Amino acid sequence: xxxxxxxxxxxxxxxxxxxxxxxxxxxxxxxxxxxxxxxxxxxxxxxxxxxxxxxxxxxxxxxxxxxxxxxxxxxxxxxxxxxxxxxxxxxxxxxxxxxxxxxxxxxxxxxxxxxxxxxxxxxxxxxxxxxxxxxxxxxxxxxxxxxxxxxxxxxxxxxxxxxxxxxxxxxx
Amino acid sequence: xxxxxxxxxxxxxxxxxxxxxxxxxxxxxxxxxxxxxxxxxxxxxxxxxxxxxxxxxxxxxxxxxxxxxxxxxxxxxxxxxxxxxxxxxxxxxxxxxxxxxxxxxxxxxxxxxxxxxxxxxxxxxxxxxxxxxxxxxxxxxxxxxxxxxxxxxxxxxxxxxxxxxxxxxxxxxxxxxxxxxxxxxxxxxxxxxxxxxxxxxxxxxxxxxxxxxxxxxxxxxxxxxxxxxxxxxxxxxxxxxxxxxxxxxxxxxxxxxxxxxxxxxxxxxxxxxxxxxxxxxxxxxxxxxxxxxxxxxxxxxxxxxxxxxxxxxxxxxxxxxxxxxxxxxxxxxxxxxxxxxxxxxxxxxxxxxxxxxxxxxxxxxxxxxxxxxxxxxxxxxxxxxxxxxxxxxxxxxxxxxxxxxxxxxxxxxxxxxxxxxxxxxxxxxxxxxxxx
Numbered sequence: 147x148x149x150x151x152x153x154x155x156x157x158x159x160x161x162x163x164x165x166x167x168x169x170x171x172x173x174x175x176x177x178x179x180x181x182x183x184x185x186x187x188x189x190x191x192x193x194x195x196x197x198x199x200x201x202x203x204x205x206x207x208x209x210x211x212x213x214x215x216x217x218x219x220x221x222x223x224x225x226x227x228x229x230x231x232x233x234x235x236x237x238x239x240x241x242x243x244x245x246x247x248x249x250x251x252x253x254x255x256x257x258x259x260x261x262x263x264x265x266x267x268x269x270x271x272x273x274x275x276x277x278x279x280x281x282x283x284x285x286x287x288x289x290x291x292x293x294x295x296x297x298x299x300x301x302x303x304x305x306x307x308x309x310x311x312x313x314x315x316x317x318x
Numbered sequence: 319x320x321x322x323x324x325x326x327x328x329x330x331x332x333x334x335x336x337x338x339x340x341x342x343x344x345x346x347x348x349x350x351x352x353x354x355x356x357x358x359x360x361x362x363x364x365x366x367x368x369x370x371x372x373x374x375x376x377x378x379x380x381x382x383x384x385x386x387x388x389x390x391x392x393x394x395x396x397x398x399x400x401x402x403x404x405x406x407x408x409x410x411x412x413x414x415x416x417x418x419x420x421x422x423x424x425x426x427x428x429x430x431x432x433x434x435x436x437x438x439x440x441x442x443x444x445x446x447x448x449x450x451x452x453x454x455x456x457x458x459x460x461x462x463x464x465x466x467x468x469x470x471x472x473x474x475x476x477x478x479x480x481x482x483x484x485x486x487x488x489x490x491x492x493x494x495x496x497x498x499x500x501x502x503x504x505x506x507x508x509x510x511x512x513x514x515x516x517x518x519x520x521x522x523x524x525x526x527x528x529x530x531x532x533x534x535x536x537x538x539x540x541x542x543x544x545x546x547x548x549x550x551x552x553x554x555x556x557x558x559x560x561x562x563x564x565x566x567x568x569x570x571x572x573x574x575x576x577x578x579x580x581x582x583x584x585x586x587x588x589x590x591x592x593x594x595x596x597x598x599x600x601x602x603x604x605x606x607x608x609x610x611x612x613x614x615x616x617x618x619x620x621x622x623x624x625x626x627x628x629x630x631x632x633x634x635x636x637x638x639x640x641x642x643x644x645x646x647x648x649x650x651x652x653x654x655x656x657x658x659x660x661x662x663x664x665x666x667x668x669x670x671x672x673x674x675x676x677x678x679x680x681x682x683x684x685x686x687x688x689x690x691x692x693x694x695x696x697x698x699x700x701x702x703x704x705x706x707x708x709x710x711x712x713x714x715x716x717x718x719x720x721x722x723x724x725x726x727x728x729x730x731x732x733x734x735x736x737x738x739x740x741x742x743x744x745x746x747x748x749x750x751x752x753x754x
Contacts, residue, residue, distance in 0.1 A: 172482075174524055177506040178505050181486070181488075181489060182487065185487055185489070212507075216508060222448040222488075223489055234449070239568070239605070239609050239641055239652065240410065240411055240567035240641055243643060244569075245754060247754060275449075275490075276492060276662060277408060277412075279407050279412065279447065279450060281411055281412075281567035281568075281641070282413055282566075282574045284567055284568075
């Protein structure tokens, strides 16, 4: 008489597991499920704590180091919490030729934060990133995946105002 | 040669029609007829021959002939074969594949079906960079449409051929765009490029025969099947068939993607299509093929923008990311931005690149901050020379080539910074220069 006791997962919720299982038939080996599984965790929780990485390793039956080496290699997996609006500021050649570095300094000053920190209200994280493939919009920023450009100081002010209003609407 | 006699654009003609992004709009323009023709009336070998005849060269940067690449897949191998679409577009200055996926996703899917059939792959993955989530969502929608219409799945066009296409989302790593780095990433690992040989055509994804093609490369395939390889070849220059998507950014009036015949002169692309240098300033320099391509001076741009002519001119077409710099650009600071990128993105496997790329960055920064002595420019050339050709993948070369060309062609700016601890461009333009 053996009954397999399912470990209690905190981050691999039934919804996250269902998403992972839906993708399993796409790959001939379970290690390849790792990146999509990490995306599922991040989309559900906003970031990927170490505990979630350990859970995922157990769930996929792979060594924990395989999970951690991937999380720590790719820039878009967050090992720390980020603000509700993650603003990527491109600092590469096409954007910096059109003033991106000055705009990054402006944005950080405006929000009173350092790069990668979260504003006290939990709304914003600003991160300088390498080329995001939108040089025709230079200088360009990306907010939760959406490209916005070309931006200048006024347009960044508007963006912050709009996002703050949006956040207020969502949480009355 | 039964193609239209006068053609102004191929892929971009779809972008002018907002409906072309949907399956209905795509079918209205003759969509999926090329795939039907390939699968029902052509043998895989015939498809490969047609693409060879087209002189279609890989649009990801290396310019390898696509038909030849497909022909390397061992037909008799008992292993599954894979087609992998490289949609990791991440070479700074490049943004063309994004438009294909957003505005004409079915061109890519149809091209992928034809390529997969040619190499007998039953599964294809489209690896989309994480920052292109808008593209991924559009592709997922287009794939759903294609499955519903029976262009994907079991028994396509009533033949015995089955194909599944899956989208795989990257997570932010330039090196994942290197084709073997991409395979490692797809397998759920760090994107460390592999030592070649063996080449992916024999040992690729999950150790099976694999072809990796860029998005633009595959988007041209339906045109080749529809109108013939010879017609496509005739649109370009010798050994560079067809049209090309050129990305123009930096100090121009109209940054954007321009589809033009392969071999259009760099000057024509910049002046006639992108509107020339902005704010009535003079041109200083042009990077013709993404930030890893050696820079050209303003007097070096009367060159056909194809793989061979730009190589002969000492640079490369690469991914056709044309970055234009005006007279107010400080070349030392511009190089700092580029050096920062390669130092940041080196995967760390090979010592010359892992150590050398950050050294190059530090030296440029020392020059900018008045900490360098006159030996620095030569030292930078020496370090760059010692990275070149000594790494597993081309990222090492990509870190070295900009340094070699910037220092050699704009040496006086480097020397001025070192000697006077000031920027001569800034002095000449009233305290302003770029990048700031």
